[in-house]
Amino acid sequence: MKKSEVYNSNSIDHFFRGAFSVDILLITYHDKKLKILLQEKKEIPFQNECGLPGELILPNEDVDEAMEKLMTSLVGQSNFYKKQLTTFSNINRHPLGRIVTFAYYGLIPFERLNQNLSSELKWCEISKLPKLILDHNDIVDKVLQHFREDLLSHAIVFHILPQKFILSDVIQVYEQTLDETFDVRNFRKKILSSGTIKPLGEFRKSKSHGGRPAELYELNTNKKKIVKDRIRFDHFN
Amino acid sequence: MKKSEVYNSNSIDHFFRGAFSVDILLITYHDKKLKILLQEKKEIPFQNECGLPGELILPNEDVDEAMEKLMTSLVGQSNFYKKQLTTFSNINRHPLGRIVTFAYYGLIPFERLNQNLSSELKWCEISKLPKLILDHNDIVDKVLQHFREDLLSHAIVFHILPQKFILSDVIQVYEQTLDETFDVRNFRKKILSSGTIKPLGEFRKSKSHGGRPAELYELNTNKKKIVKDRIRFDHFN
DNA sequence: GCAAAAGTGTTTTTTCTACACCCATGG
DNA sequence: CCATGGGTGTAGAAAAAACACTTTTGC
Numbered sequence A, B: 001m002k003k004s005e006v007y008n009s010n011s012i013d014h015f016f017r018g019a020f021s022v023d024i025l026l027i028t029y030h031d032k033k034l035k036i037l038l039q040e041k042k043e044i045p046f047q048n049e050c051g052l053p054g055e056l057i058l059p060n061e062d063v064d065e066a067m068e069k070l071m072t073s074l075v076g077q078s079n080f081y082k083k084q085l086t087t088f089s090n091i092n093r094h095p096l097g098r099i100v101t102f103a104y105y106g107l108i109p110f111e112r113l114n115q116n117l118s119s120e121l122k123w124c125e126i127s128k129l130p131k132l133i134l135d136h137n138d139i140v141d142k143v144l145q146h147f148r149e150d151l152l153s154h155a156i157v158f159h160i161l162p163q164k165f166i167l168s169d170v171i172q173v174y175e176q177t178l179d180e181t182f183d184v185r186n187f188r189k190k191i192l193s194s195g196t197i198k199p200l201g202e203f204r205k206s207k208s209h210g211g212r213p214a215e216l217y218e219l220n221t222n223k224k225k226i227v228k229d230r231i232r233f234d235h236f237n
Numbered sequence C: 001g002c003a004a005a006a007g008t009g010t011t012t013t014t015t016c017t018a019c020a021c022c023c024a025t026g027g
Numbered sequence D: 001c002c003a004t005g006g007g008t009g010t011a012g013a014a015a016a017a018a019c020a021c022t023t024t025t026g027c
Helices: A009-013 A063-075 A138-154 A167-178 A184-193 B011-015 B065-074 B136-153 B167-178 B184-193
Strands: A019-031 A034-040 A052-056 A082-088 A099-110 A121-125 A198-202 A214-219 B019-030 B034-038 B054-056 B081-088 B099-108 B121-125 B196-205 B215-219
Touching: A019 A063, A019 A138, A019 A167, A034 A167, A052 A063, A063 A082, A063 A099, A082 A138, A082 B081, A099 B196, A138 A167, A167 A184, A167 A214, A214 B054, A214 B121, B019 B065, B019 B136, B019 B167, B054 B065, B065 B081, B065 B099, B081 B136, B099 B136, B136 B167, B167 B215
Parallel strands: A019 A099, B019 B099
Antiparallel strands: A019 A034, A019 A052, A034 A121, A082 A099, A198 A214, B019 B034, B019 B054, B034 B121, B081 B099, B196 B215
């Protein structure tokens, strides 16, 4: 079917002038710190400033496909956990024209990375972010907010940790993301009684000097403990 | 800045060929039933099939602005609760070309509507949806899923009810949306002890014949009971 | 007086919180 | 032997769940 069969083509073509891009906040956990991947931008007009890695989407390309391509170009693989969130669509957010961007976050267990990053990419501690290009600081804020909510309501921590992990790293991810501290005993009790993970009977020695070896756990895939969601009446907006 | 100053314009222009639209799932509660607004589509190729109300976005138009315009054209006002959710971006989702649509839901207290709907618009019971055009059934499913999650985690019920409401309607909205039943005594206890609403000492007689008059409540705006979010370890995906 | 809808209390169970010391290792 | 990081249990408080009858009205 040709457009002109349906609408007056003068008027309809007027709408087809936008571009799309994907931008990703890749989050990892390394050296006991949460970090995100930033890219130093070489192109004019971004004079070596940093931003989120991103890519324009071809007119005939699927959004998720474009994301897979981008992820592979960044870290060599695309089979990490990723989630598409809101779009950023302010008319003047990009100097080249109207570009609506699809923001994602991705979770990467640092241990699964098997190639060096190209020179313009850097893992940056989440607590030490610089000023970024365009509206990328806004994107980071919104995406991190989503990540925090997801972390509270879903078992996504395990996507940022290696297959065999220790409990203190789980707690660290929660504490750093949510910026609060948890009681270790209560935290262990809760996560263990949920049946989500299982101890392996293997132990890993502390990397620094000293310290009792920590037990390794992994996801318990065959658990099916159903817990009903509860209604919350506080919490507006 | 002109595009050609920055990139080779042949290559960059190639990306600016997409269009945007907004689609909205307007939800209301009337006659003890949840309903959504459907629009009968007259244009070729939609032969009187129904779909969600929607509109193309002008190249220089903000997405939220376009939504306000759309909402006003539908129900005469735009100051209802609305929330932008995910986008739908499959390459071939629309016969006219690549149109990425921004899906919203909006909550409308039926009592606040003060004009008749134009003839192609109909409120349709949520449990009796017909087959819709394009990917609109998928959009409805995803948006309703969001609505359910929001209803559990946020106090948005009150946006779909009139300013003065009765408790059994609150419960109805929850029961119909989540497709489960609640214990009336426990539900009341919970919502009242949360301090979210306050009784008005006014009563409304039952519309059908018989029945004890129900007390009216309204939102308690000056409450500030802070409840910490709890971590959930079950609940994957 | 009966059908329809609204309202109400107590007990048990579950979940959450607070809290302080011992254990295994490396240097 | 000491510094470092990992591991553990109990008791009280709070929240949730289970459960059945009374009240007010219209017809």
